[in-house]
Each structure stands twice: as structure tokens, then as C-alpha cells.
Amino acid sequence: MNVADLIDLLLQHSPALIVAVPLLGAFITPLISRLNDKVRNVFVILTLGLTASLVFLLASDVFTGNIHTYIFGSQDLALPVVRILFEVDAMSAFMAIISVILSLVAVIYSWSFMKENTGLDKYYTLILLMTAGMLGMELTGDLFNFFVFLEITSISSAALVAFWTNKAKSVEAGFKYIVISTIGALFILFSIALFYGQYNALNMAMIASAMQYTFLDKIALVLLIAALAMKAGVVPMHMWLPDAYSKAPSSVTLILVGATQASLYGVFRVCFTIYGGAINLSSISIGWILVILGIITMLLGVAMAIIQTDFKRLIAFSAVAEIGYMLLGIGTGLVVMLNPEMTATGLAAMKGGIFHIMNDALDVGLLFLVAGAIYYATKETSLNKLGGLARNMKYTTVFFIIGLLAVSGMPPMNGFASKLLIYESTYQLNPILSIIAILSSIMLLAVFVKVFHSAFLGPALPKFENVKEVPKSMLIAMGTIATIIIIFGLFPEIIVNSIVEPAANALINYGDYVREVIPSFTGGV
Amino acid sequence: MIFNIPFIAVAALILIGLYAVIFKRNLIKMVIGITLIESGVNLFLITLGYREGSIAPIYTSSPGGIMALPVPQALTLTSIVIGVAVLALMLSLVIHIYRHYGTLDVRKIGGPEE
Amino acid sequence: MFTLEPLLETFQTGSGFWSPIIWIVAIIVAFLVAVILRGFGKKEYKEKTGQTQAFLSGNPEYEKEQMHIKGSNLYWGFTESLEWVFDALKKMHTGNVSDYALWFVIVVAILFIVLITGENLMGAI
Numbered sequence: 103m104n105v106a107d108l109i110d111l112l113l114q115h116s117p118a119l120i121v122a123v124p125l126l127g128a129f130i131t132p133l134i135s136r137l138n139d140k141v142r143n144v145f146v147i148l149t150l151g152l153t154a155s156l157v158f159l160l161a162s163d164v165f166t167g168n169i170h171t172y173i174f175g176s177q178d179l180a181l182p183v184v185r186i187l188f189e190v191d192a193m194s195a196f197m198a199i200i201s202v203i204l205s206l207v208a209v210i211y212s213w214s215f216m217k218e219n220t221g222l223d224k225y226y227t228l229i230l231l232m233t234a235g236m237l238g239m240e241l242t243g244d245l246f247n248f249f250v251f252l253e254i255t256s257i258s259s260a261a262l263v264a265f266w267t268n269k270a271k272s273v274e275a276g277f278k279y280i281v282i283s284t285i286g287a288l289f290i291l292f293s294i295a296l297f298y299g300q301y302n303a304l305n306m307a308m309i310a311s312a313m314q315y316t317f318l319d320k321i322a323l324v325l326l327i328a329a330l331a332m333k334a335g336v337v338p339m340h341m342w343l344p345d346a347y348s349k350a351p352s353s354v355t356l357i358l359v360g361a362t363q364a365s366l367y368g369v370f371r372v373c374f375t376i377y378g379g380a381i382n383l384s385s386i387s388i389g390w391i392l393v394i395l396g397i398i399t400m401l402l403g404v405a406m407a408i409i410q411t412d413f414k415r416l417i418a419f420s421a422v423a424e425i426g427y428m429l430l431g432i433g434t435g436l437v438v439m440l441n442p443e444m445t446a447t448g449l450a451a452m453k454g455g456i457f458h459i460m461n462d463a464l465d466v467g468l469l470f471l472v473a474g475a476i477y478y479a480t481k482e483t484s485l486n487k488l489g490g491l492a493r494n495m496k497y498t499t500v501f502f503i504i505g506l507l508a509v510s511g512m513p514p515m516n517g518f519a520s521k522l523l524i525y526e527s528t529y530q531l532n533p534i535l536s537i538i539a540i541l542s543s544i545m546l547l548a549v550f551v552k553v554f555h556s557a558f559l560g561p562a563l564p565k566f567e568n569v570k571e572v573p574k575s576m577l578i579a580m581g582t583i584a585t586i587i588i589i590f591g592l593f594p595e596i597i598v599n600s601i602v603e604p605a606a607n608a609l610i611n612y613g614d615y616v617r618e619v620i621p622s623f624t625g626g627v
Numbered sequence: 628m629i630f631n632i633p634f635i636a637v638a639a640l641i642l643i644g645l646y647a648v649i650f651k652r653n654l655i656k657m658v659i660g661i662t663l664i665e666s667g668v669n670l671f672l673i674t675l676g677y678r679e680g681s682i683a684p685i686y687t688s689s690p691g692g693i694m695a696l697p698v699p700q701a702l703t704l705t706s707i708v709i710g711v712a713v714l715a716l717m718l719s720l721v722i723h724i725y726r727h728y729g730t731l732d733v734r735k736i737g738g739p740e741e
Numbered sequence: 742m743f744t745l746e747p748l749l750e751t752f753q754t755g756s757g758f759w760s761p762i763i764w765i766v767a768i769i770v771a772f773l774v775a776v777i778l779r780g781f782g783k784k785e786y787k788e789k790t791g792q793t794q795a796f797l798s799g800n801p802e803y804e805k806e807q808m809h810i811k812g813s814n815l816y817w818g819f820t821e822s823l824e825w826v827f828d829a830l831k832k833m834h835t836g837n838v839s840d841y842a843l844w845f846v847i848v849v850a851i852l853f854i855v856l857i858t859g860e861n862l863m864g865a866i
């Protein structure tokens with residue numbers, strides 16, 4: 103067998119392998135941990151590296167326009183339910199890239215950051231499980247399977263949030279997280295049961311093709327949007343998010359950002375694909391619900407961020423605000439979807455929203471890593487006690503400036519490119535929306551200038567005299583993300599054309615997703 | 628089925644569970660509330676697959692007649708397994724919380740952040 | 742084949758465009774101007790002499806900790822004048838997990854009313 107055949111074979115089986123590799127790796131990790139700590143760390147990094155290369159391989163094919171399906175169970179179409187289907191379109195691949203990059207960086211960062219802790223075999227096992235869960239959520243084409251992966255992600259991330267069990271606040275945050283996730287997941291299961299009772303199907307494409315938009319479907323829609331939005335941290339159900347983000351170890355927070363966005367992906371998949379055909383039947387657009395939620399999320403997140411005095415809690419609230427931008431962009435796309443005059447606006451809004459998902463993951467992720475680095479060096483997260491750290495931690499300061507500019511949408515960073523798309527397209531829908539979006543961006547800048555001033559500038563404080571720069575693995579992790587941010591900022595056109603636009607089109611043309619499973623489907627053209 | 632009793636039970640279980648989560652102060656009672664919601668959802672799934680007078684779906688030794696749909700039962704089994712994992716994790720976190728705070732009152736362990 | 746041209750493309754946003762490259766050039770120019778202006782400064786600065794001491798109108802210098810403007814000192818006027826907003830927001834974040842679940846129920850109820858009653862209303866009109 104030559105190399106080309108092997109790559110073809112890998113590509114064909116990649117949807118299954120992407121989930122299987124981290125899942126198997128997770129359970130081998132405790133065994134390898136018995137040998138040696140370094141060997142284990144290398145093993146985990148290699149496992150995630152392999153997963154990442156499989157994701158990139160799959161994505162490179164999916165972005166050319168192919169939709170990949172992978173069937174577990176009966177290949178016979180006459181037995182429609184006795185199988186689980188993985189279906190990967192450009193949007194799934196896009197989200198998978200984000201998740202896998204975040205996990206890989208988090209593991210590299212953990213090498214030094216978590217070095218002093220015990221129980222690291224469990225830590226790495228949980229991280230791999232969480233990665234497998236996130237990737238599964240993004241690749242699956244089956245609703246019940248989605249629920250299972252959602253629960254895998256929730257359980258492992260709740261355990262990771264509470265990893266520092268010697269801290270009362272961490273345990274408490276972990277408990278809040280698991281309670282909220284479980285309630286959300288159970289209501290998702292309830293709506294899956296509603297679908298199953300009506301359409302006798304669990305497959306997203308089959309449900310989408312049979313969608314009647316009955317009264318029960320409306321209940322299911324409300325429950326799905328509310329539960330997934332809660333897991334994505336949409337105001338006013340965001341309150342678990344600052345608790346969990348700020349009390350978890352920074353490396354875990356980075357993956358939590360990915361897990362939150364996987365839930366957000368669920369919202370979009372539900373609105374665009376499952377209820378894709380129902381938009382015509384509804385006189386109140388689901389899009390407006392998303393837009394209004396987005397606006398509230400932005401304003402409240404940024405207002406709460408201004409008054410925070412804890413470094414990580416402040417970043418967590420600005421992460422809430424960032425989620426508002428994605429909802430605003432993609433909601434605008436959904437609002438104008440049926441208006442043929444505004445197709446270009448809709449596409450631009452969708453591109454902005456989707457591009458912002460990736461930018462937010464990178465920007466907020468980088469800031470969390472910087473916060474972790476400061477905690478590692480000073481054992482302090484309160485902004486009232488930090489000061490003058492730019493003298494001791496030069497690289498960290500540079501990374502913080504990059505993250506600061508990117509997250510507040512300052513040119514020439516990547517955050518500006520996606521926010522510009524969102525501002526322009528929402529302006530055409532309603533100028534007030536874009537004014538609010540710009541206002542929140544300015545306030546975000548103010549928030550981070552405050553952090554920059556109080557943590558990095560100011561006189562050299564005597565108690566931080568001996569603070570040193572953080573170890574190399576943490577610098578490498580932060581440097582990787584900072585490099586990606588700068589590349590995305592300098593060449594936004596390439597990124598948007600090659601990966602963001604296919605993802606936006608995949609959401610808009612939901613018919614292609616359905617036709618991959620049910621060739622006779624005629625809607626969504 | 629008489630008066631749709633299973634569906635009424637589903638609604639009752641979910642509402643009682645939500646009530647316990649929202650209004651009960653004891654963490655253990657909140658956990659019980661979550662398991663109640665879970666039982667409600669599981670009962671809903673099982674009820675969907677049930678037909679009156681049907682038998683267990685064992686194809687090889689079927690005496691004939693209507694069989695209950697096996698898929699919801701498989702889903703319920705999966706959901707129960709997940710539920711056990713969640714329950715174990717929640718209770719272990721409750722133990723840790725009790726060690727730190729010495730109380731299970733949800734109002735005393737929360738408290739606004741600084 | 743890798744070419745340089747796509748890297749220099751302008752970013753089209755549907756109704757406008759922007760070019761990061763031009764921006765970078767502008768930043769570099771501004772930086773050069775700043776460096777040149779800095780070059781006009783006096784060069785008699787000596788470390789570890791009286792020149793480096795802070796001069797506060799003849800008053801004694803405070804401790805370093807007291808000199809530093811802390812996180813919660815910043816934007817004091819802003820937060821003070823909008824106190825009613827921030828107080829309401831703080832009150833909303835109780836840190837109690839029961840309230841988090843309550844918010845979920847409230848949002849479900851609102852969405853339900855909007856989606857179902859609202860649709861019937863629109864249908865009636």
C-alpha cells in the first residue's frame with residue numbers, strides 16, 4: 103500500500119478516529135503515568151497532535167465542499183434508527199479545528215503550569231476525555247449522540263474545574279457547573295425525546311427533512327435554545343461561567359472556552375439545520391431572539407467586567423461579552439436569510455460571527471493563559487495587589503498586549519477583522535445594533551487597559567522583586583496562540599475565504615447537509 | 628393508557644425536581660431534585676416506546692403480537708448510566724464542599740464574589 | 742505553489758474593505774516618528790542619582806504600594822455615577838446555584854411566550 107492510499111484510508115475513517123484517538127488515549131494515560139511523568143506528558147501531547155493532524159486532514163478535504171459521513175452500525179437504509187451517523191460539514195470541521203488547537207495548547211501549557219500538582223494522571227485523562235467529548239459534539243450527526251458527548255464534556259470539565267480540591271471556591275464552582283450542565287443536558291434530552299416521539303428519528307438530517315414545526319417542535323426549540331445557550335454562557339444564564347472560568351486552573355479554562363463554544367455550535371446547528379425548513383413557517387424569526395440575546399450578553403458582560411477586581415473573573419466576563427458578538431453576527435444572518443435583497447449582508451454577518459468564534463477562542467484563551475502565568479509567578483490574581491510586573495515578565499507582557507488589542511478589536515489584530523464584518527452587516531439591519539456593538543468594544547478596551555495598568559505598569563513593588571519569567575512550556579503555549587492571532591490579523595482575507603466562508607455557507611445551505619443522508623430531500627436550496 | 632398517567636407523571640417529576648433545585652437550600656436535596664428531573668425524562672423516553680399490550684422486544688423467542696420499541700429503552704439505559712456518573716460526581720463535590728464550609732446550606736456556600 | 746500575491750490582498754467586508762498591511766506601515770511610521778522625537782530629548786540622565794527620585798512638591802515620597810493606582814481605583818468616577826446600574830448588576834450575581842437554575846426557567850418561560858403567544862398574535866393580525 104502506498105502513501106496516497108493510506109492517506110485516503112485515513113481520510114475515510116478520520117471522523118471516527120478523531121474521537122477514538124483521544125478517547126483511547128485517555129484510558130491509556132493512567133497506565134503510562136506509572137512509568138514516568140515526562141513520558142506521560144509526551145504521550146498526551148502526541149495523542150492530541152495526532153488528533154490535530156487528523157482534524158486538519160479531514161478539514162482540508164471538507165473545506166473543498168465535500169461533506170463526510172461515517173456510519174456506525176447498520177449500513178442498511180431500511181433500518182433507519184439502528185445506527186449512529188457522524189456527519190462532518192465545513193462548520194463542524196471549523197469548530198473541530200478550534201477545539202483541537204485549544205486542547206493541544208492547553209496540554210503544552212500544563213507541562214510546567216501543573217507540575218507541582220499531584221493526581222496529574224487523572225488530570226490528563228480528564229483533559230483527553232473532554233477533548234474527545236467536544237470533538238464528538240461537533241462531528242456527530244445524531245442528536246442522542248450529541249447529548250452523550252455533551253455529558254462526557256460536562257462531567258470531565260466539572261471534575262477539572264474542581265481539580266484544585268484544596269480550594270473551597272474551586273469545588274464550589276465545579277459543583278455549580280455540574281448542576282447547571284446537568285439541568286441543561288436533561289432538557290436537551292427531553293427535546294430529543296419530543297423529536298423521537300414525532301418523527302421516529304434521532305438523526306439531525308432526518309429530523310430536519312421531516313420538520314413540521316408543530317406545537318411540540320416549538321417547545322423542543324425553546325428548550326434546546328435555552329439549554330444550549332445556558333451551556334454557552336448567554337446572559338442571563340451566564341453566571342456559572344465566571345465562577346467556573348475563574349476558579350479552574352488556567353489550562354483548563356482554555357479548554358472550557360472550547361467546550362462553551364461547542365455548545366454554541368449546538369445552538370447554531372439547531373437553528374440552522376434542524377429548524378432550517380421551519381424558518382419559512384414561522385412569523386417571528388428565531389434570528390431576532392439570537393440578536394436580542396446577543397445584545398444583552400454583550401452589554402451585561404462588558405459592564406460586569408469593568409467592576410471586577412479579580413484578574414481571571416474579569417477576563418471571564420469579557421468572554422461572556424465576546425459570545426454576544428457571535429450571537430449578534432450569526433443571528434443577523436438568520437434574520438436576513440429569507441430576504442433576497444440582503445443575501446450579501448447575511449453572508450457577511452455570518453462570516454463575521456463565525457470568524458469571531460475562532461478569534462474569541464484565541465484572544466480570550468491567550469488572556470487566560472497570561473492570567474495563569476501571572477498566578478504561577480506571583481500566586482496572586484487580585485488586581486488590587488498586583489503591579490509593576492512588566493519589569494520582571496517581559497514576554498508575558500508582550501503576549502498580554504497582543505491579547506488586549508485582539509480582544510478589544512483594535513486593528514491590525516484578528517478581532518478587528520471579524521468585528522468589522524459584524525459592525526458593517528448589522529448596520530444594514532439596524533444601526534442601533536452596530537452602535538451597541540462598537541460601544542461594547544470600546545468598553546472592552548477600557549476594561550483591559552485597566553488590567554494592563556494595574557497589573558503590569560506602576561512602580562516596582564517590593565513584594566514582587568523576585569518574580570521571574572514563567573517557564574518555557576508556558577511561553578511556548580502563549581507564543582503559539584499569539585503567533586496565530588498575528589497571522590490571522592495580517593491576512594484575514596485568506597482565512598475568511600478558505601475556512602470561514604465554507605463554514606458560513608454550510609450553515610446557510612442546510613439542504614446539502616440533509617441531502618447527504620436523504621438524497622430525495624428538496625428543501626433548502 | 629388510562630388518562631395518559633405516565634405523561635402526567637413525567638410532568639410532575641420534572642416540575643417537582645425543578646422546584647427542589649430552585650427552592651431547596653440543602654445541597655443534597657438539590658441533587659435529589661436533579662435525579663428527579665432525570666427520572667422524569669427517562670420515564671418520558673420509555674413511555675414513548677410503549678404500546679398497550681406489547682411484549683418485550685426479544686426477536687428470537689417472540690410469541691407474536693406487538694413489541695415495544697427497543698430504541699427508547701436503549702436510550703434510557705444510556706441516560707441512566709450517564710446519570711449515575713453525574714450523581715457520583717455531584718455527591719463527591721458535595722462532600723468536598725462540606726469539608727470546606729462545614730455546611731450544606733446553598734446560601735452560605737455561595738455568596739457574591741469579592 | 743506559494744505566491745506572495747494573496748498575502749497582499751485587501752480584506753473585503755461586503756460593503757467596504759481594509760488592509761492590515763497599510764495599517765502596519767502606518768504603525769511603523771508612527772513608531773519611527775516617536776523614536777526621532779525621543780532622540781531630541783536631553784541625554785544627561787544618570788541612574789542612581791537624585792534625578793531618579795520622585796519629586797512631589799517637596800513632600801516625602803510614599804511607600805511603593807501606596808503610590809500604585811490599583812485596579813479598583815480606576816474608572817472610579819464612571820462606576821460611581823452609574824452606581825445604580827452596577828448595584829443592580831451585582832445584586833443579580835448572587836453566586837447561588839439555585840438562582841442560576843431559576844434564571845434558566847425564566848428564560849425558558851420568556852422564550853416560550855415570545856415564540857408561541859407572539860406567533861399566534863402575529864397570525865391574528
